[in-house]
Amino acid sequence: MRPQTTLRRLAEMKAARDPIVMVTAYDYPTARIAERAEVDMVLVGDSGAQVVLGHDSTVSVTVDEMLVLAAAVRRGVRSAFVVCDVPFGSTEVSDEQAVATAVRFVKGAGADAVKLEGGGAQRLSRIRAIVAAGIPVVGHVGLTPQTAVALGGMRAQGRTTESADRFVREALAVQEAGASAIVIEAVPAEVVDVVLPQLHVPVIGIGAGPADGQVLVLHDLLGITEGKTAVFVKRFAAVGDAMLAGVTAYAAEVRSGAFPAAEHGYPASADAIAAAAAAAAAAAALEPGQIAD
Template sequence: MTAAPAAPVTTTRLAEMKAAGEPIVMVTAYDYPSARAAERAGVDMVLVGDSGAQVVLGYDSTVRVSTDEMLTLAAAVRRGTQRAFVVCDVPFGSTEVSDEQAVTTALRFVREAGGDAVKLEGASAARLSRIRAVVAAGIPVVGHVGLTPQTAVALGGLRAQGRDADSAARFVREALAVQEAGAFALVVEAVPAEVVAVVRPALRIPVIGIGAGPADGQVLVFHDVLGITEGRVAKFVKAYAAVGDAMSDGVAAYAAEVRSGVFPAAEHGYAARPEAVAAAEAELARHS
């Protein structure tokens, strides 16, 4: 007897997981095959992060990616998932002008890409207004505080937050404010675990950490988890495989066989009937 498929993850289920102390697993992915791998692995949430600007599109910053590009990535991830809860990062510039712009952008990620929720970075007065507007439009919002890459220049660069008194106090204020604005979950990035532990008891919503110590859940980038990312990675990254090396080794082996004439061999082609060869020879003769 075939087992019934697992029910899709919902905001209600995520709240239940927090209440039960059941860890939430989130991975950031950007395309159909990555989403399929995450789905088969049984993750609870997939974040279509604007980090895809650098990881899969080759930009030098997350702020370069457009809404249309993010929609393409998000739709591909949605097609690869059935159970996992899909959260779509809204890119820089697509919500900053007004609450109306933010709602319009969020609606596109739900309607065109099939996202379950959107993620909004930051906790400024304007950002909190955007969260309230999007939630009022019926779209679940994941907040994001601590290190917020879209506005990292204002934070002094891609650096950990909450390490001094002023920054720690600001982090607490922002986490509570995002919750009160209506976010149903909160990503906390690059904040000392001790500081996160201070505010977590006051947060009713799930806290998803990345470089923030123990939390209700964790998120890492798919390519970091599998060891595909080239060059230096963040301190909070842990690779669980060396897929990047395996990919390079596989392509190198293919290239070597092509250059040596080993590939393709007879078994990699299709057999022709004798009359097909004869017909091809006859046709060539007519054109000679």
């Protein structure tokens, strides 16, 4: 069994320039796949709102829904470091609300850390409060899907002077607030490279160049996601096509009568068949509403 991945281990990997592998998972089977693939970090992402629960955006998912997903993932992971996204609306009211939400993910789902998006003054206050409560926080800057509307939509950040300036300031502020690691999403690698020397915590990129490691949505990299994916997604398998082909073949055989065949059933003794026939005959001889002795 692999040793447990800890914050100290992640820091050591950064120092040694060993790339950190992070992937999302949303249930026990996907958690087992991530664990067996020996990834370093597993993110129970609020992207599960879309790829698992069928919501239109990450904003719709609730704490209770995320806790169910996170607990299932925790049961499937033994060595990877488990990070859980906290849903939109579960930390915005106050520092106290943020701490209470983070505690639920640690106590109720076994999270090793929680992830918060954004680097504005309010978010920095939330990070400090959660860290002060003894819970590790992973920051998330650049494109922040939960508040993408305020950023002009789901588009790359750091491509204008204003956006690049904001990104650098937020990344450094999130680190200063106590984040143990930072996810940077959809920012040009050249812009990320400018601030990387000043980021002393592990930096996980997604559409942000090499950084210290990478994260992708499992359903995207396996080819399960329907429709167009982000430019930073690479498809490493065609699992969705294989699943569709399998279910289509199953449906065709059921409709044609080819499935199930004799080999898909269980044998019965002559005595068992005779007993079943006798019971059926007795039941048929009863008057309506009469109960057999």
